[in-house]
Amino acid sequence: MHMMSRAIELLEVGPRDGLQMEPQVVSTAVKIALIERLLQAGVRRIEVASFVNPNKVPQMADAESLLSQLHRPDGVYFTGLVLNRRGLERAVAAGCNEIGMVVAASDSFNRRNQGVGTQDSIAAWLQIATAARAAGVRAQVTISTSFGCPFEGEVPIEHVLDIAQRLAGAEPFELCFADTIGVAVPSQVSELLARFHADGQKLNHEHVVEAIDDEPRQPVTLGVDEPAAVRLVARQPQSRARPEGLIDVRAKERTIDLRRCVAGEHAHRDRRSR
Numbered sequence: 001m002h003m004m005s006r007a008i009e010l011l012e013v014g015p016r017d018g019l020q021m022e023p024q025v026v027s028t029a030v031k032i033a034l035i036e037r038l039l040q041a042g043v044r045r046i047e048v049a050s051f052v053n054p055n056k057v058p059q060m061a062d063a064e065s066l067l068s069q070l071h072r073p074d075g076v077y078f079t080g081l082v083l084n085r086r087g088l089e090r091a092v093a094a095g096c097n098e099i100g101m102v103v104a105a106s107d108s109f110n111r112r113n114q115g116v117g118t119q120d121s122i123a124a125w126l127q128i129a130t131a132a133r134a135a136g137v138r139a140q141v142t143i144s145t146s147f148g149c150p151f152e153g154e155v156p157i158e159h160v161l162d163i164a165q166r167l168a169g170a171e172p173f174e175l176c177f178a179d180t181i182g183v184a185v186p187s188q189v190s191e192l193l194a195r196f197h198a199d200g201q202k203l204n205h206e207h208v209v210e211a212i213d214d215e216p217r218q219p220v221t222l223g224v225d226e227p228a229a230v231r232l233v234a235r236q237p238q239s240r241a242r243p244e245g246l247i248d249v250r251a252k253e254r255t256i257d258l259r260r261c262v263a264g265e266h267a268h269r270d271r272r273s274r
Contacts, residue, residue, distance in 0.1 A: 012038050013047040016081055020050060020059045028062045032069055039073065047100065050081035051090040067094040077138075083114050083121070088128050092135045099132055101125050102142045102178075103167060105160045106149035109180075122166055129170035140174035141167050146192065147177075147184035154183075157192055164196055 015035055019026050031048075038046055048070070054061035063080070072078050072095070079098040080091035091099050103121040104110035110118045125141055132139040145152075146160050160177070168175055177192060 009045065010043055011045045011047065011079075012043045014038075016047040016050050016060070016079075020057055022059060025059055025061075028066050028069065031062075031066055035070060039076065044075055045077045045079065045098075047079040047081065048096070049094075051087035051094070052081070052083055064090065064094045067096065070095075072097070079140075082128060084124050085127055085131065088131055092132070092137055096137065098138050098140065099128070100140050100142065101128055102144050103163065104144045104149075104180075105155045105163055106145040106152045108151040109145045109149050112151070118163070122163065125167055126170045129172060133171075138173045139170075140176065141170075141172045142176035142178050143167065144178045144180045147179045147188055148181055150181050157188075157195065160192065161195055161199060165199060 015031055015038075019031070035046060035048060049063035049066055050057060050060045051063050052060060067078065067080075070078065077098040078096050079100050080087075080094065080096035082088045082091050082099050082101055088099060101121075101124075102114075103125055104113065104118055107118045110116065110121055114121060116124075129139045129141070143160060143163055145155055148154050164175060164177070177196075179189075
């Protein structure tokens with residue numbers, strides 16, 4: 001029997017995702033100190049900044065200055081989040097050796113967070129992935145709201161798979177399905193992964209499956225020796241706007257009601273059995 005080797009990979013997103021929504025601007029010096037301590041702790045993949053409009057995300061206005069003052073040891077990846085070709089050009093010029101892009105499965109969420117529709121972001125990703133590869137920078141893409149949207153509710157799995165197939169056409173080294181608002185249930189995750197692999201999508205890297213934790217800021221990935229790369233992530237919502245009744249993972253009561261989880265699991269199984 002072939003035994004699959006397993007490895008744990010930590011992707012630390014705190015310097016970007018963890019800081020960009022803070023009300024008071026964090027100094028470049030403090031960000032550098034944070035990243036250096038992460039490196040000392042052994043983290044080898046860090047999302048350091050986003051290369052977006054500084055007027056819209058002031059916390060990330062020092063992205064170039066930050067990268068210019070960081071020393072990247074061998075074997076370490078500094079990831080920059082980009083949303084368009086201009087962002088990619090800035091990230092590459094600043095010294096990022098990995099870029100990440102987000103495409104929301106929900107058009108409403110994509111417009112709220114990126115100012116364009118999902119189809120526009122898909123088109124942008126296809127160009128960005130090609131340009132990144134030409135520049136020698138590896139590119140990964142995340143499908144946010146893969147399991148639910150704060151504006152549209154549950155996102156049909158067929159819609160998520162269609163987007164995944166189109167994004168995979170640009171051969172990302174990693175493709176992520178993100179549980180952006182923390183509403184996915186185990187059977188829903190299993191079904192999405194099973195159907196994705198059944199569609200025959202094969203990427204150029206190891207198969208990566210992430211455990212969905214009840215603490216969305218802490219992604220942990222499990223690597224398996226297969227010719228595909230898929231990662232499941234549960235992350236902090238990018239938008240503060242949220243309809244009534246949905247879980248706010250930033251709220252004081254962050255522990256999720258287990259009864260609601262069980263009810264969600266049963267509801268998903270009921271829909272599958274119809």
